[in-house]
Amino acid sequence: REAEALATELTLVADRHHEPTRLPLVAICGRPNVGKSTLFNRLTQTRRSIVGDEPGITRDRIYGEVEWAGRDVRLVDTGGVIPDDEALIPAEIFRQAKVGLEEADVIIMVVDGRTELAAPDIELARLLLRGGKPIFLAVNKMDTPELEAGAENFRRLGFRNVLPISAEHAAGIGDLLDEVWAALPPEFVAEEPEEAMEGFEEEFEEDMDGGGDPLPGAQDAPDEESKPGRRLRSHGEHISRETKIAIIGRPNVGKSTLLNALTGSDRAIVSPIAGTTRDAVDEVVTREGHDFRFIDTAGIRRKGKTKLLAEKLSVIMSRKHLEAADVALLVIDAAEGVAAADANIGGYAHESGRSVIIIVNKWDLMTEVGPDGKRLLDGKPPADQKVYEQQVRDSLKYLDYAPLLFVSASESQGIEQVFKKVELVARERRKRVSTGSMNRFLDKIDFQRASVPMAKRVRIYYMTQAAVAPPTFVLFTDRDVKLHFSYERFLANEIRDTFKFIGSPIWFKVKARN
Ligand code: GDP
Ligand code: GDP
Numbered sequence: 001r002e003a004e005a006l007a008t009e010l011t012l013v014a015d016r017h018h019e020p021t022r023l024p025l026v027a028i029c030g031r032p033n034v035g036k037s038t039l040f041n042r043l044t045q046t047r048r049s050i051v052g053d054e055p056g057i058t059r060d061r062i063y064g065e066v067e068w069a070g071r072d073v074r075l076v077d078t079g080g081v082i083p084d085d086e087a088l089i090p091a092e093i094f095r096q097a098k099v100g101l102e103e104a105d106v107i108i109m110v111v112d113g114r115t116e117l118a119a120p121d122i123e124l125a126r127l128l129l130r131g132g133k134p135i136f137l138a139v140n141k142m143d144t145p146e147l148e149a150g151a152e153n154f155r156r157l158g159f160r161n162v163l164p165i166s167a168e169h170a171a172g173i174g175d176l177l178d179e180v181w182a183a184l185p186p187e188f189v190a191e192e193p194e195e196a197m198e199g200f201e202e203e204f205e206e207d208m209d210g211g212g213d214p215l216p217g218a219q220d221a222p223d224e225e226s227k228p229g230r231r232l233r234s235h236g237e238h239i240s241r242e243t244k245i246a247i248i249g250r251p252n253v254g255k256s257t258l259l260n261a262l263t264g265s266d267r268a269i270v271s272p273i274a275g276t277t278r279d280a281v282d283e284v285v286t287r288e289g290h291d292f293r294f295i296d297t298a299g300i301r302r303k304g305k306t307k308l309l310a311e312k313l314s315v316i317m318s319r320k321h322l323e324a325a326d327v328a329l330l331v332i333d334a335a336e337g338v339a340a341a342d343a344n345i346g347g348y349a350h351e352s353g354r355s356v357i358i359i360v361n362k363w364d365l366m367t368e369v370g371p372d373g374k375r376l377l378d379g380k381p382p383a384d385q386k387v388y389e390q391q392v393r394d395s396l397k398y399l400d401y402a403p404l405l406f407v408s409a410s411e412s413q414g415i416e417q418v419f420k421k422v423e424l425v426a427r428e429r430r431k432r433v434s435t436g437s438m439n440r441f442l443d444k445i446d447f448q449r450a451s452v453p454m455a456k457r458v459r460i461y462y463m464t465q466a467a468v469a470p471p472t473f474v475l476f477t478d479r480d481v482k483l484h485f486s487y488e489r490f491l492a493n494e495i496r497d498t499f500k501f502i503g504s505p506i507w508f509k510v511k512a513r514n
Contacts, residue, residue: 023065023072023073023074024073024074024105024106024184024185025073025074025075025076025103025104025105025106026066026073026074026075026076026104026105026106026107026108026180026184027075027076027078027103027104027106027107027108028040028075028076028077028078028108028109028110029078029107029108029109029110029124029128030109030110030111030121030124031118031120031121031124033112034110034111034112034140034141035110035112035140035141035167035168036077036078036110037077038140038167038168039108039110039138039140039165039167039173040064040075040077042167042170042173043064043066043075043173043177044064044065044066044075066177068177068181069177069178069181071181071184073181073184076103076104098323101127101128101131101133101323104133105133105134105183105184105185106133106134106135106136106180106183106184107128107131107133107134107135107136108135108136108137108138108176108180109124109125109128109135109136109137109138109159110138110140110167111137111138111139111140111154111157112140112141113139113140113141113142113147113150113151113154113164114141114147117154117157121157122157125137125157125158125159126158127320127323129158129159130323130324131323134180134183135159135161136159136161136162136163136176136179136180136183137154137157137159137161137162137163138163138165138172138176139151139154139162139163139164139165140165140166140167141166141167141168142164142165142166142171142172143166143168143169143171147164148164148172150164151163151164161179163175163176163179242284242290242291242292242293243290243291243292243293243326243327243422243423243426244293244295244324244325244326244327245292245293245294245295245325245326245327245328245329245422246295246318246321246322246324246325246327246328246329246354247259247294247295247300247321247328247329247331248314248317248318248321248322248328248329248330248331248345248349249314249318249330249331249332249342249345250311250314250333250339250341250342250345251307251310251311251314252333253331253332253333253336253342253361253362254331254333254361254362254409254410255300255331256300256301257361257409257410258329258331258359258361258407258409258418259283259294259297259300259301260409261407261409261410261412261415262285262292262294262415262418262419263283263285263294263297264412281296281297281298282294282295282296282297283297285419287419290423292419292422295321295324295325296320296321296324299317299320299321300317300321302317311341314341314345315341315344315345315348318345318348318349319348319352322348322349322352322354323352325354326354326355326426326429326469327354327355327356327357327422327425327426327429327503328349328352328354328355328356328357329357329359329418329422330342330345330346330349330356330357330358330359330399330402331359331361332358332359332360332361332392333361333362334360334361334362334363334365334366334383334388334406335362335365335366335377337391337392337395338391338392338395338396342395342396343395343396346358346396346398346399347398349399350398350399350505353469353470353505353507354470355402355425355426355428355429355470355503355504355505356399356401356402356425356503357402357403357404357405357418357421357422357425357503358392358396358399358402358403358404358405359404359405359407359418360388360389360392360404360405360406360407361407361408361409362408362409362410363406363407363408363413363414364408364410364411364413365377366382366383366388367382367383369382385406388406389404392404401496401501401502401503401504401505401506402503403421403424403425403502403503405417405418405421421503424502424503425502425503425504428500428501428502428503428504429468429469429470429471429501429503429504430468430469431468431471431499431500431501432465432468432471433465433471433499435462435464435465438462438463438464438465438473439462439463441494441495441498441499442460442462442463445491445494447460447490449490450486450487450490450491451486451490452484452486452487452490453484456481456484456487457484457487458475458477458478458479458481458483458487458510459477459478459479460475460476460477461476461477461478461513462476463475463476466509467507469504470504470505470506470507471501471504471506471507472506472507472508472509473495473506473507473508473509474508474509474510474511475491475508475509475510475511476511476512476513477510477511477512477513478512478513479512480510480511480512481510481512482510483508483510488508491508492506492508
């Protein structure tokens, strides 16, 4: 019940953060009893959170404001209610981490410096570190200078910024705040929207003259943050030859068998993310100078207890794995077809902005025929790939951009093409179309063909690709309206016809010119 109450509270907090507010947000994360509330109270100088010794105590307040060095920041204590049921721990940790990762500008993870690291510390650290946000490890309960040296031991969690503090004795708090504040996004300078747009357009025009280099101030590079008024959210991958892959899907579709097939034939380097132990295992396969990093392979192999729980857990794990990935392999059991849970997981993959490849596994079961020429599986005629693919696509319409492969993981059939496709979609999602060719393309589109009601139509003056991974386009239009669904789809299809972006969703943002 307490967990539920907190969940509701967190949702409320999360909702509030969607309001247009200009204060940056700092999230305090950590397992129960490490001293989060004490730190929270110290910073907000209130006693509104209840501090207590029992883990999992409900807080009446998890949200506050801090002023430091002349700047206001919102603070959220993400709680720390860990249910007793071990199977639910990843879910709870994941949910907390998600709030931190999605909403916060900077994260403070708190650990208890006087106790051994516990599994939840490690799991949480791993999730938070993968999120790519500025992050600080506060080693708490370092009440005396002698104890402070011990904070260094916690570097093995993988954090670069480690600070000893004593929340109770107010030691180390100033240093922590200095560091955290330095990592905040630059202060928002209030600009009239029109003015902001004018600047944007000027840059755009320069850009056109300059032959269509990426739009300044609207790139996926981290320094886009230096122009907060124009900030476009993106997943900001850096160009690298490593591709992070999540294998996702329901229980028993063959995820771990596929993982074995993919990593088995080549020498797999088991490489835990720095400073973590136990569960945190990725496997990297290097082929032709390209690293394929399979995310959290221990998580892929983990088996749930009951069927229902296993299925729920598979959805949670899929979402968790998506967070850390560039490319998702959505595995489906050929003999079972697309089930509701597959569609559910596929939906998350689509929304996550990751590239997706649909893997129809166990294809051997659909083609293995007996002496009578009928399938051994069910006595039907051998399945046809074209027909089968159509059925899958009808059930996963929103993933129309995802390539589909037929494999048999247990027979190691079709494994080579998985690597090829991963490499292709990884390249495609980072592709950038110059503004010049984008607008030459735009000139040629026949918008009359879009089946959109007249009233819902917008005029697009020009467009530019503002980000990669996933490719994100900014449309400069005559009206400030959300794009009609079919209009967006029409445009995405046109873009794909010309520029492909195989395997990746395409995102749009609309900016009214006036
Ligand atoms: P939370 O569950 O992470 O929010 O932890 P609390 O803030 O409720 O603190 C758990 C326990 O640790 C409480 O008994 C606190 O009094 C104690 N505590 C918190 N900070 C410190 C500290 O800096 N030094 C010491 N010695 N104890 C602390
Ligand atoms: P996971 O729960 O998604 O990781 O699924 P597993 O990899 O544990 O596989 C579930 C079951 O499907 C096991 O009995 C596997 O041997 C079987 N399996 C996996 N891949 C194939 C395949 O390509 N063909 C057949 N016939 N069985 C497979």
